Amino acid sequence: MSNLRIDLDRLMGRIQRLGQVGALEGGGVCRLALTEEDKAGRDLVVGWMKELGLEVSVDRIGNVIGVRAGEVEGPPVTTGSHIDTVATGGLYDGNLGVLAGLEVIETLNEAGVTTRHPLAVGFFTNEEGARFAPDMMGSGVHQGALSLEACLATEGIDGTTVGNDLVRIGYAGETPVGEFCARAFIELHVEQGPVLEEEGTEIGAVTGVQGISWTEYSISGVSNHAGTTPMRLRHDAGYVAAAIATFARRIARDMGGDQVATSGVIELEPNLVNVIARRAKVTVDLRNTDESLLQEAEQRMAARVLELAGEEGVEITARSLARFQPVDFDAGMVDLVAETAAGLGHSVRRMPSGAGHDAQMFAPNCPAAMIFVPSKDGISHNVREYTAPQEIAAGANVLLRVMLSAASS
Numbered sequence: 001m002s003n004l005r006i007d008l009d010r011l012m013g014r015i016q017r018l019g020q021v022g023a024l025e026g027g028g029v030c031r032l033a034l035t036e037e038d039k040a041g042r043d044l045v046v047g048w049m050k051e052l053g054l055e056v057s058v059d060r061i062g063n064v065i066g067v068r069a070g071e072v073e074g075p076p077v078t079t080g081s082h083i084d085t086v087a088t089g090g091l092y093d094g095n096l097g098v099l100a101g102l103e104v105i106e107t108l109n110e111a112g113v114t115t116r117h118p119l120a121v122g123f124f125t126n127e128e129g130a131r132f133a134p135d136m137m138g139s140g141v142h143q144g145a146l147s148l149e150a151c152l153a154t155e156g157i158d159g160t161t162v163g164n165d166l167v168r169i170g171y172a173g174e175t176p177v178g179e180f181c182a183r184a185f186i187e188l189h190v191e192q193g194p195v196l197e198e199e200g201t202e203i204g205a206v207t208g209v210q211g212i213s214w215t216e217y218s219i220s221g222v223s224n225h226a227g228t229t230p231m232r233l234r235h236d237a238g239y240v241a242a243a244i245a246t247f248a249r250r251i252a253r254d255m256g257g258d259q260v261a262t263s264g265v266i267e268l269e270p271n272l273v274n275v276i277a278r279r280a281k282v283t284v285d286l287r288n289t290d291e292s293l294l295q296e297a298e299q300r301m302a303a304r305v306l307e308l309a310g311e312e313g314v315e316i317t318a319r320s321l322a323r324f325q326p327v328d329f330d331a332g333m334v335d336l337v338a339e340t341a342a343g344l345g346h347s348v349r350r351m352p353s354g355a356g357h358d359a360q361m362f363a364p365n366c367p368a369a370m371i372f373v374p375s376k377d378g379i380s381h382n383v384r385e386y387t388a389p390q391e392i393a394a395g396a397n398v399l400l401r402v403m404l405s406a407a408s409s
Contacts, residue, residue: 001111001113001404004107004108004111004113004404005107005393005397005400006100006103006104006107006393006396006397007107008392008393008396010106011100011103011392011393011396012389012392014048014102015091015092015095015096015099015392016091017044018044018045018095019091019095021037021040021041022035022037022038022040022041022085024088024383025383026383026384027090027383027384028088028090028091028382028383028384029085029089029091030086030087030088030089031083031084031085032085032086032087032128032130033125033126033127033130033131033132033137034062034125034126034131034132034156034160034162034166034169035131035165036169038083039170039171041084042064042083042123042169042171045083045098045102045123046064049066050066052068052102052105052106052109053068053109054066054067054068054120054121055067055068055069057173057175058171058173058175059174059175059176059177059180060148060152060173060174060175060176061125061137061138061148061151061152061162061173061177062138062166062171062172062173063122063123063125063138063139063141063142063173063177064122064171064173065078065080065120065121065122065180066105066121067119067120068105068108068115068118068119069114069118070114070115070116070117070118070119070407071114071115071116071117072116073118074117074183075117075118075181075182075183075366076117076119076120076182076183077115077117077118077119077120077182077183077406078119078120078121078122078182078184078185079100079101079104079120079122079185079186079187079399080097080098080101080120080121080122080123080124080187080358081094081095081096081098081101081123081187081189081357082094082095082123082124082125082126082127082128082138082358083098083123084125084126084128084130085128085130086128086130086381088381088382088383089128089382089383089385090379090382090383090384090386091385092190092375092380092386092387092392093189093192093380093381093385094123094127094128094189096189096190096373097188098121098122098123100188100392100395100396100399101122101188103396104121104396104399104400104403105119105121107400113404115403115404115407115408116408116409117183117406117407117408118183118407119403119407120182124136124138124358125138125162125166126162127139127357127358129321129322131156131157132151132155132156132157133154133214133321133322134321134322134323134324135212135356136324136356136357136358136360136361137151138358139358139361139362140361141177141178142177142180142361143178143361143362143364143365144177144365145361145364148177181365181366182362182365182366183366183407184330184333184366184367185359185362185366185367185369186333186337186359186369186370186371186399186402186406187357187358187369187370188373188395188396188398189357189370190372190373190374190375190380190385190387191372191374191375191378192354192355192378192380192381193354193355193375193378194375194377194378195349195351195378196349196351196373196374196375197374197376197377199349200347201347201348201349202341202346202348202374202391202394203337203338203341203346203347203348203349203372203373203394203395203398204349204350204351204371204372204373205334205335205337205338205341205351205369205371205372206329206337206351206352206359206369206370206371206372207328207329207334207350207351207352208326208327208328208329208353208360209324209326209327209352209353209355209357209359209360209363210258210260210287210288210289210326210352210353210354210355210356211287211288211290211291211294211324211325211326211327212285212286212287212322212323212324213284213285213286213287213294213297213298213320213323214283214284214285214320214321214322214323215283215284215301215318215319215320215321216265216281216283216318216321217244217281217282217283217284217305217316217317217318217319218279218280218281218316218317218319219240219241219280219281219315219316220237220278220279220314220315220316221234221235221236221237221238221240221276221279221280221313221314222234222235223277223278224275224276225274225275225276226273226274226275226276227274234276235276235312235313235314236276236312236314237268237276237277237280237314238268238280239277239312240280240309240312240314240316241266241268241277241280241281241282242266243304243308244263244282244284244301244304244305244308245263245266245282245284247301248261248262248263248284248286248301249261251286251300251301255293255296255297257290257293258288258289258290258352259287259288259293259297260288260354261285261287261297262284262285263283263284263285264283264285265281265282266280266283267280267281267282268280283321286298286301287354288326289326289352291325291326294325294326305318324356324360327360327363327364328363329363329368329369329370330363330367330368330369332367333367333368333402333406334350336369336402336405337369337370337371337398337402338350340398340401340402340405341394341398343401344394344401346394351372353370353372355380369402371395371398371399372395373387373391373392373394373395374387374388375387376388
Protein backbone atom coordinates (compact mmCIF):
# COMPACT_ATOMS: atom_id res chain seq x y z
CA MET A 1 0.00 0.00 0.00
CA SER A 2 2.80 2.45 0.81
CA ASN A 3 4.16 2.05 -2.72
CA LEU A 4 0.90 2.81 -4.51
CA ARG A 5 1.16 5.66 -7.03
CA ILE A 6 -1.18 6.94 -9.71
CA ASP A 7 -0.39 6.44 -13.40
CA LEU A 8 0.42 9.96 -14.60
CA ASP A 9 0.36 9.10 -18.30
CA ARG A 10 -3.13 7.62 -17.96
CA LEU A 11 -4.40 10.64 -16.01
CA MET A 12 -2.90 13.10 -18.51
CA GLY A 13 -4.43 11.10 -21.34
CA ARG A 14 -7.89 11.50 -19.86
CA ILE A 15 -7.31 15.23 -19.28
CA GLN A 16 -6.32 15.68 -22.91
CA ARG A 17 -9.20 13.53 -24.17
CA LEU A 18 -11.81 15.47 -22.20
CA GLY A 19 -10.13 18.68 -23.34
CA GLN A 20 -10.97 17.79 -26.93
CA VAL A 21 -14.68 18.13 -26.14
CA GLY A 22 -15.46 21.78 -26.85
CA ALA A 23 -11.84 22.50 -27.73
CA LEU A 24 -10.80 26.08 -28.48
CA GLU A 25 -7.92 27.35 -30.57
CA GLY A 26 -4.92 27.84 -28.33
CA GLY A 27 -5.52 24.78 -26.16
CA GLY A 28 -8.51 25.83 -24.10
CA VAL A 29 -12.08 24.57 -23.97
CA CYS A 30 -15.64 25.92 -23.99
CA ARG A 31 -18.01 23.51 -22.32
CA LEU A 32 -20.73 25.67 -20.80
CA ALA A 33 -23.13 23.91 -18.46
CA LEU A 34 -25.94 21.88 -20.09
CA THR A 35 -24.86 22.59 -23.67
CA GLU A 36 -24.24 19.91 -26.27
CA GLU A 37 -20.55 20.10 -25.43
CA ASP A 38 -21.34 19.51 -21.76
CA LYS A 39 -23.46 16.50 -22.73
CA ALA A 40 -20.59 15.05 -24.75
CA GLY A 41 -18.19 15.58 -21.86
CA ARG A 42 -20.63 14.00 -19.43
CA ASP A 43 -21.11 10.99 -21.68
CA LEU A 44 -17.36 10.50 -21.91
CA VAL A 45 -16.79 10.66 -18.14
CA VAL A 46 -19.80 8.46 -17.36
CA GLY A 47 -18.39 5.90 -19.80
CA TRP A 48 -15.09 5.90 -17.91
CA MET A 49 -16.94 5.53 -14.59
CA LYS A 50 -18.77 2.45 -15.87
CA GLU A 51 -15.57 0.95 -17.30
CA LEU A 52 -14.09 1.20 -13.80
CA GLY A 53 -17.02 -0.70 -12.31
CA LEU A 54 -18.57 2.22 -10.44
CA GLU A 55 -22.28 2.22 -9.65
CA VAL A 56 -23.40 5.39 -11.41
CA SER A 57 -26.41 7.52 -10.48
CA VAL A 58 -27.74 10.82 -11.84
CA ASP A 59 -29.86 13.03 -9.62
CA ARG A 60 -32.60 15.50 -10.51
CA ILE A 61 -30.24 18.44 -10.94
CA GLY A 62 -27.94 16.37 -13.15
CA ASN A 63 -25.15 15.60 -10.68
CA VAL A 64 -23.38 12.33 -11.48
CA ILE A 65 -21.95 10.10 -8.71
CA GLY A 66 -20.03 6.86 -9.20
CA VAL A 67 -19.62 4.64 -6.12
CA ARG A 68 -17.05 1.90 -5.48
CA ALA A 69 -18.12 -0.57 -2.80
CA GLY A 70 -16.10 -1.03 0.38
CA GLU A 71 -15.88 -3.84 2.91
CA VAL A 72 -18.74 -2.28 4.85
CA GLU A 73 -21.79 -0.38 3.69
CA GLY A 74 -22.32 3.26 4.52
CA PRO A 75 -21.48 6.76 3.35
CA PRO A 76 -18.53 6.88 0.93
CA VAL A 77 -15.39 8.94 1.12
CA THR A 78 -16.11 11.20 -1.82
CA THR A 79 -14.02 13.21 -4.24
CA GLY A 80 -14.87 15.13 -7.40
CA SER A 81 -15.45 18.55 -8.84
CA HIS A 82 -16.99 19.73 -12.14
CA ILE A 83 -16.48 19.37 -15.88
CA ASP A 84 -18.38 22.45 -17.07
CA THR A 85 -16.18 25.41 -18.00
CA VAL A 86 -16.39 29.11 -18.69
CA ALA A 87 -16.48 30.21 -22.34
CA THR A 88 -12.69 30.61 -22.45
CA GLY A 89 -11.72 27.85 -20.04
CA GLY A 90 -8.61 25.73 -19.63
CA LEU A 91 -8.11 21.99 -19.35
CA TYR A 92 -7.60 21.73 -15.59
CA ASP A 93 -10.16 23.82 -13.70
CA GLY A 94 -12.61 21.29 -12.24
CA ASN A 95 -11.68 18.58 -14.70
CA LEU A 96 -8.53 17.66 -12.76
CA GLY A 97 -10.52 16.92 -9.61
CA VAL A 98 -12.92 14.58 -11.40
CA LEU A 99 -10.34 12.75 -13.51
CA ALA A 100 -7.85 12.41 -10.65
CA GLY A 101 -10.67 10.78 -8.69
CA LEU A 102 -11.13 8.25 -11.49
CA GLU A 103 -7.39 7.67 -11.52
CA VAL A 104 -7.47 6.90 -7.79
CA ILE A 105 -10.19 4.32 -8.44
CA GLU A 106 -8.27 2.70 -11.31
CA THR A 107 -5.08 2.59 -9.26
CA LEU A 108 -6.89 0.75 -6.47
CA ASN A 109 -8.60 -1.57 -8.95
CA GLU A 110 -5.26 -2.55 -10.48
CA ALA A 111 -3.73 -3.15 -7.06
CA GLY A 112 -6.69 -5.23 -5.93
CA VAL A 113 -7.26 -2.96 -2.94
CA THR A 114 -10.70 -2.84 -1.31
CA THR A 115 -11.11 -0.02 1.19
CA ARG A 116 -13.04 -0.50 4.42
CA HIS A 117 -15.52 2.24 3.54
CA PRO A 118 -16.90 2.91 0.03
CA LEU A 119 -15.34 5.49 -2.26
CA ALA A 120 -17.17 7.81 -4.65
CA VAL A 121 -16.29 10.17 -7.49
CA GLY A 122 -18.73 12.86 -8.63
CA PHE A 123 -19.11 15.76 -10.98
CA PHE A 124 -21.59 18.49 -10.19
CA THR A 125 -23.80 20.53 -12.48
CA ASN A 126 -23.07 24.18 -13.32
CA GLU A 127 -20.25 24.81 -10.89
CA GLU A 128 -19.04 27.78 -12.91
CA GLY A 129 -22.31 29.72 -13.01
CA ALA A 130 -21.27 31.07 -16.41
CA ARG A 131 -24.54 30.18 -18.15
CA PHE A 132 -26.89 29.90 -15.17
CA ALA A 133 -26.55 31.74 -11.85
CA PRO A 134 -25.59 30.94 -9.16
CA ASP A 135 -22.35 29.02 -9.36
CA MET A 136 -21.95 25.76 -7.37
CA MET A 137 -25.56 25.10 -8.32
CA GLY A 138 -25.43 21.32 -8.56
CA SER A 139 -23.49 20.75 -5.36
CA GLY A 140 -25.60 23.38 -3.59
CA VAL A 141 -28.80 21.52 -4.45
CA HIS A 142 -27.10 18.20 -3.73
CA GLN A 143 -26.18 19.28 -0.20
CA GLY A 144 -29.37 21.19 0.60
CA ALA A 145 -28.05 24.74 0.35
CA LEU A 146 -30.13 25.62 -2.73
CA SER A 147 -33.72 24.85 -3.75
CA LEU A 148 -34.11 22.20 -6.45
CA GLU A 149 -37.29 23.78 -7.79
CA ALA A 150 -35.81 27.28 -7.95
CA CYS A 151 -32.68 26.04 -9.69
CA LEU A 152 -34.59 23.98 -12.25
CA ALA A 153 -36.58 27.12 -13.09
CA THR A 154 -33.46 29.30 -13.42
CA GLU A 155 -33.22 31.06 -16.79
CA GLY A 156 -29.81 31.25 -18.39
CA ILE A 157 -28.06 33.92 -20.40
CA ASP A 158 -29.54 32.52 -23.62
CA GLY A 159 -33.13 32.28 -22.39
CA THR A 160 -33.33 28.55 -21.65
CA THR A 161 -33.94 27.02 -18.24
CA VAL A 162 -31.91 24.50 -16.27
CA GLY A 163 -34.80 22.04 -16.12
CA ASN A 164 -35.49 22.12 -19.84
CA ASP A 165 -31.83 21.78 -20.75
CA LEU A 166 -31.33 18.84 -18.39
CA VAL A 167 -34.15 17.04 -20.21
CA ARG A 168 -32.77 18.04 -23.60
CA ILE A 169 -29.30 16.63 -22.96
CA GLY A 170 -30.60 13.53 -21.18
CA TYR A 171 -29.34 14.28 -17.67
CA ALA A 172 -32.58 14.98 -15.81
CA GLY A 173 -31.91 12.08 -13.45
CA GLU A 174 -34.31 10.29 -11.15
CA THR A 175 -32.17 10.04 -8.02
CA PRO A 176 -33.60 12.37 -5.34
CA VAL A 177 -31.42 15.21 -4.11
CA GLY A 178 -30.63 15.76 -0.46
CA GLU A 179 -30.25 12.07 0.36
CA PHE A 180 -26.54 11.52 -0.41
CA CYS A 181 -24.31 11.49 2.66
CA ALA A 182 -20.54 11.53 2.38
CA ARG A 183 -18.25 10.14 5.04
CA ALA A 184 -15.82 12.87 3.98
CA PHE A 185 -15.27 15.05 0.91
CA ILE A 186 -11.89 15.91 -0.55
CA GLU A 187 -11.44 17.93 -3.76
CA LEU A 188 -8.26 18.28 -5.79
CA HIS A 189 -8.10 21.53 -7.75
CA VAL A 190 -5.69 23.88 -9.44
CA GLU A 191 -5.06 26.96 -7.31
CA GLN A 192 -6.18 29.45 -10.01
CA GLY A 193 -3.91 31.98 -8.37
CA PRO A 194 -0.17 32.76 -8.19
CA VAL A 195 0.73 32.02 -4.55
CA LEU A 196 2.02 28.44 -4.76
CA GLU A 197 4.07 29.08 -7.89
CA GLU A 198 5.55 32.31 -6.52
CA GLU A 199 6.65 30.56 -3.34
CA GLY A 200 7.80 27.37 -5.06
CA THR A 201 5.36 25.37 -2.92
CA GLU A 202 4.03 22.11 -4.30
CA ILE A 203 0.79 21.54 -2.38
CA GLY A 204 -1.82 23.84 -0.88
CA ALA A 205 -3.78 22.50 2.10
CA VAL A 206 -6.90 24.62 1.74
CA THR A 207 -8.29 25.92 5.01
CA GLY A 208 -11.53 27.38 3.67
CA VAL A 209 -13.29 29.34 0.95
CA GLN A 210 -14.00 33.06 0.70
CA GLY A 211 -17.54 34.32 1.02
CA ILE A 212 -19.05 35.40 -2.30
CA SER A 213 -21.63 38.10 -3.07
CA TRP A 214 -22.81 38.56 -6.67
CA THR A 215 -25.22 41.41 -7.46
CA GLU A 216 -26.64 42.58 -10.78
CA TYR A 217 -27.70 46.24 -11.04
CA SER A 218 -30.17 47.32 -13.74
CA ILE A 219 -30.23 51.07 -14.41
CA SER A 220 -32.96 53.01 -16.23
CA GLY A 221 -32.14 56.50 -17.46
CA VAL A 222 -33.08 58.67 -20.44
CA SER A 223 -31.63 58.29 -23.93
CA ASN A 224 -30.66 61.57 -25.54
CA HIS A 225 -28.24 63.26 -27.94
CA ALA A 226 -24.61 63.13 -26.79
CA GLY A 227 -23.79 66.57 -28.19
CA THR A 228 -26.82 68.70 -27.46
CA THR A 229 -27.82 67.56 -23.96
CA PRO A 230 -26.20 69.65 -21.20
CA MET A 231 -24.41 67.60 -18.54
CA ARG A 232 -26.70 69.00 -15.83
CA LEU A 233 -29.77 67.62 -17.59
CA ARG A 234 -28.55 64.08 -18.21
CA HIS A 235 -29.89 60.86 -16.72
CA ASP A 236 -27.07 58.70 -17.97
CA ALA A 237 -27.41 54.99 -17.24
CA GLY A 238 -23.97 54.32 -18.72
CA TYR A 239 -22.28 56.77 -16.39
CA VAL A 240 -23.95 55.17 -13.37
CA ALA A 241 -22.86 51.68 -14.45
CA ALA A 242 -19.28 52.90 -14.74
CA ALA A 243 -19.51 54.66 -11.38
CA ILE A 244 -20.70 51.45 -9.72
CA ALA A 245 -17.83 49.51 -11.26
CA THR A 246 -15.21 52.03 -10.16
CA PHE A 247 -16.69 52.25 -6.66
CA ALA A 248 -16.38 48.48 -6.32
CA ARG A 249 -12.64 48.86 -6.95
CA ARG A 250 -12.51 51.68 -4.39
CA ILE A 251 -14.13 49.45 -1.77
CA ALA A 252 -11.47 46.79 -2.27
CA ARG A 253 -8.67 49.36 -2.20
CA ASP A 254 -9.97 51.10 0.94
CA MET A 255 -10.70 47.91 2.90
CA GLY A 256 -7.52 46.10 1.90
CA GLY A 257 -6.78 42.70 3.40
CA ASP A 258 -8.63 39.85 1.71
CA GLN A 259 -11.33 42.07 0.18
CA VAL A 260 -11.61 41.80 -3.60
CA ALA A 261 -14.15 43.29 -6.03
CA THR A 262 -14.87 42.78 -9.71
CA SER A 263 -17.33 44.13 -12.28
CA GLY A 264 -17.36 41.43 -14.93
CA VAL A 265 -20.40 42.53 -16.97
CA ILE A 266 -21.35 45.97 -18.26
CA GLU A 267 -24.08 46.23 -20.91
CA LEU A 268 -25.42 49.46 -22.42
CA GLU A 269 -28.49 50.28 -24.49
CA PRO A 270 -28.62 51.50 -27.23
CA ASN A 271 -24.81 51.08 -27.12
CA LEU A 272 -24.08 53.84 -29.66
CA VAL A 273 -21.12 56.20 -29.56
CA ASN A 274 -23.17 59.39 -29.84
CA VAL A 275 -26.21 58.48 -27.71
CA ILE A 276 -26.59 58.72 -23.94
CA ALA A 277 -27.44 55.23 -22.65
CA ARG A 278 -31.02 54.83 -21.48
CA ARG A 279 -30.41 51.43 -19.89
CA ALA A 280 -27.42 49.72 -18.40
CA LYS A 281 -26.60 46.55 -16.53
CA VAL A 282 -23.54 46.00 -14.36
CA THR A 283 -22.50 43.17 -12.07
CA VAL A 284 -20.49 43.41 -8.87
CA ASP A 285 -18.63 40.43 -7.41
CA LEU A 286 -17.50 41.01 -3.80
CA ARG A 287 -15.46 38.41 -1.87
CA ASN A 288 -13.88 38.20 1.57
CA THR A 289 -12.77 35.49 3.97
CA ASP A 290 -14.51 37.35 6.84
CA GLU A 291 -18.32 37.46 6.81
CA SER A 292 -18.55 40.73 8.77
CA LEU A 293 -16.17 42.45 6.35
CA LEU A 294 -18.07 41.07 3.36
CA GLN A 295 -21.25 42.53 4.81
CA GLU A 296 -19.48 45.86 5.27
CA ALA A 297 -18.48 45.86 1.60
CA GLU A 298 -22.06 45.04 0.57
CA GLN A 299 -23.44 47.85 2.74
CA ARG A 300 -21.00 50.38 1.31
CA MET A 301 -21.94 49.38 -2.22
CA ALA A 302 -25.67 49.54 -1.50
CA ALA A 303 -25.34 53.01 0.02
CA ARG A 304 -23.37 54.33 -2.96
CA VAL A 305 -25.90 52.89 -5.42
CA LEU A 306 -28.67 54.83 -3.65
CA GLU A 307 -26.61 58.01 -3.83
CA LEU A 308 -25.94 57.55 -7.54
CA ALA A 309 -29.63 57.03 -8.28
CA GLY A 310 -30.45 60.35 -6.63
CA GLU A 311 -27.52 62.26 -8.10
CA GLU A 312 -28.16 61.19 -11.68
CA GLY A 313 -31.97 60.92 -11.53
CA VAL A 314 -32.11 57.28 -12.63
CA GLU A 315 -33.84 54.16 -11.33
CA ILE A 316 -31.67 51.28 -10.12
CA THR A 317 -32.87 47.82 -9.22
CA ALA A 318 -30.60 45.23 -7.59
CA ARG A 319 -30.84 41.47 -8.03
CA SER A 320 -28.78 39.01 -6.02
CA LEU A 321 -27.21 36.38 -8.28
CA ALA A 322 -25.34 34.44 -5.60
CA ARG A 323 -24.57 34.78 -1.89
CA PHE A 324 -22.42 32.31 0.03
CA GLN A 325 -20.87 32.87 3.42
CA PRO A 326 -17.18 32.10 4.01
CA VAL A 327 -16.58 28.42 4.79
CA ASP A 328 -13.98 26.90 7.10
CA PHE A 329 -12.91 23.37 6.24
CA ASP A 330 -12.62 20.62 8.83
CA ALA A 331 -9.39 21.07 10.80
CA GLY A 332 -8.74 17.34 10.94
CA MET A 333 -9.11 16.98 7.17
CA VAL A 334 -6.86 19.97 6.54
CA ASP A 335 -4.26 18.41 8.84
CA LEU A 336 -4.59 15.11 6.97
CA VAL A 337 -3.91 16.85 3.65
CA ALA A 338 -0.92 18.76 5.01
CA GLU A 339 0.59 15.77 6.82
CA THR A 340 0.02 13.44 3.88
CA ALA A 341 1.67 15.86 1.46
CA ALA A 342 4.64 16.38 3.79
CA GLY A 343 4.95 12.62 4.27
CA LEU A 344 5.26 12.24 0.48
CA GLY A 345 8.10 14.77 0.51
CA HIS A 346 6.18 17.79 -0.77
CA SER A 347 6.37 21.36 0.47
CA VAL A 348 3.00 22.51 1.84
CA ARG A 349 1.24 25.80 2.48
CA ARG A 350 -2.02 26.17 4.39
CA MET A 351 -4.10 28.72 2.52
CA PRO A 352 -7.67 29.90 1.86
CA SER A 353 -9.31 29.67 -1.56
CA GLY A 354 -10.24 32.85 -3.35
CA ALA A 355 -12.62 30.98 -5.68
CA GLY A 356 -15.79 29.09 -4.87
CA HIS A 357 -15.71 25.30 -5.08
CA ASP A 358 -18.07 22.36 -4.73
CA ALA A 359 -16.26 21.31 -1.54
CA GLN A 360 -17.67 24.31 0.31
CA MET A 361 -21.18 22.91 -0.19
CA PHE A 362 -20.20 19.64 1.48
CA ALA A 363 -18.41 21.33 4.40
CA PRO A 364 -21.52 21.92 6.59
CA ASN A 365 -22.53 18.25 6.29
CA CYS A 366 -19.30 16.24 6.52
CA PRO A 367 -15.56 16.68 7.08
CA ALA A 368 -14.31 18.42 3.94
CA ALA A 369 -11.07 19.87 2.61
CA MET A 370 -9.24 20.63 -0.63
CA ILE A 371 -5.84 20.03 -2.18
CA PHE A 372 -4.38 22.78 -4.38
CA VAL A 373 -1.65 22.39 -6.99
CA PRO A 374 0.08 25.36 -8.66
CA SER A 375 -1.27 27.31 -11.62
CA LYS A 376 1.36 28.70 -13.98
CA ASP A 377 1.45 32.50 -13.71
CA GLY A 378 -1.70 32.27 -11.58
CA ILE A 379 -3.82 32.08 -14.75
CA SER A 380 -7.21 30.34 -14.89
CA HIS A 381 -10.49 30.80 -16.76
CA ASN A 382 -8.19 31.26 -19.73
CA VAL A 383 -6.98 29.03 -22.56
CA ARG A 384 -3.43 29.52 -21.19
CA GLU A 385 -4.31 27.78 -17.93
CA TYR A 386 -1.57 25.24 -17.17
CA THR A 387 -0.32 22.98 -14.40
CA ALA A 388 2.78 20.90 -15.04
CA PRO A 389 2.42 17.10 -15.15
CA GLN A 390 4.72 16.57 -12.16
CA GLU A 391 2.56 18.98 -10.14
CA ILE A 392 -0.55 17.09 -11.19
CA ALA A 393 1.08 13.81 -10.14
CA ALA A 394 1.93 15.27 -6.74
CA GLY A 395 -1.65 16.40 -6.14
CA ALA A 396 -3.18 13.17 -7.38
CA ASN A 397 -0.93 11.05 -5.16
CA VAL A 398 -1.85 13.18 -2.15
CA LEU A 399 -5.51 12.66 -3.08
CA LEU A 400 -4.94 8.90 -3.29
CA ARG A 401 -3.36 8.80 0.19
CA VAL A 402 -5.95 11.06 1.79
CA MET A 403 -8.82 8.98 0.41
CA LEU A 404 -7.19 5.75 1.55
CA SER A 405 -6.68 7.16 5.04
CA ALA A 406 -10.22 8.52 5.30
CA ALA A 407 -11.70 5.27 3.98
CA SER A 408 -9.70 3.07 6.36
CA SER A 409 -10.42 4.81 9.66
